[in-house]
Amino acid sequence: MAEKVAIIDYGSGNLRSVEKAVERAAREAGLARHITVTSDPDDIAGSDRVILPGVGAFAACMAGLAARDGVLEALEHAVLVNCRPFLGVCVGMQLLATQGLEFGSSEGLGWIPGSVVPLKPSTHHRSPHMGWNDVTSLSSHPVFDALDGEAFYFAHSYRYAAENDAHALAVVEHGESITALIGRDNLLGAQFHPEKSQKAGLVFLGHFLHWSPS
Template structure:
């Protein structure tokens, strides 16, 4: 029986692009996966895996997620209580933080301690960061171990500063090292867009789809 994966629809993110990329990654990895883009709490609660995408402002994304009746509770049930694999993409990753400082600051989910702060910028390193950049692992992780040093597509003006270095799995260079991959236990967050990252992005999604957190 095919595993189910729920891509959370809360009014933010390139949902169709993520859906198509996940379906292709599953095919190329030879995995049977049923993918749903949904804001139905019942479907989310039954999902074997969850992807939370996100684009735009932290506060607006958090507000949109909180406004969907029962969705946040369903995600928490799957990710925190059941411990099933969870992937946050871009702002979907940033929402895992304690707080985001954009537009005066707003509370995040608080699942991974830290703050989302403005990217450093200079004449050489401008914000937002738009385009391809190398990702280096700082902590071994099964989903990324064969992709260390690959380039992925980024589009962001803020970055996640983890409170605990153990939750920082990978970095990219933007004036200095900034978080590209974070997580703990069954939670994983990618600042880059795997759905826009071609071969490397599909490989990353394929490895997430087969990942069994220990």
């Protein structure tokens, strides 16, 4: 039976493009996966993998999650209780933090301790950070090991400042070192957009769909 991959619909994110990219990544990796965009708590709680996209402001995205009846509880059940592989994308990655400091302080999921803080603009590096940049590994991870040094597409003006440096798995340089990939256990978050990152993004998604956290 094909694994069930739930892409969470909470009113934020390029859901259609994420869905199509995940479908293509599964196909190119030769993996049988049933991929659905859903806000149904039963679908989420019973899924084998979870992807949380996100575009926009931290507080608005967190409010959107909280406004969907049963979605936060279903996410916690799938990811924290059943330990299903989880991927957060862009703001979906940032929501893993303890708090976001965009338009004041807002509480996040708190699954990977840290804060989401503004980028530091400079003469040569503007905020928002938009475009293609090489991503460099800080530690080994099966989803990213084959992609060290590859270019991915970014579009953001805030960055994840993790409390534990070990949770920052890869960085991108944009006037400062920015966490590009964060994770622990069955949790993974990408600041870049794999659905917009062409071949490297599809490989990344394929690796996530194959990943079996120990």
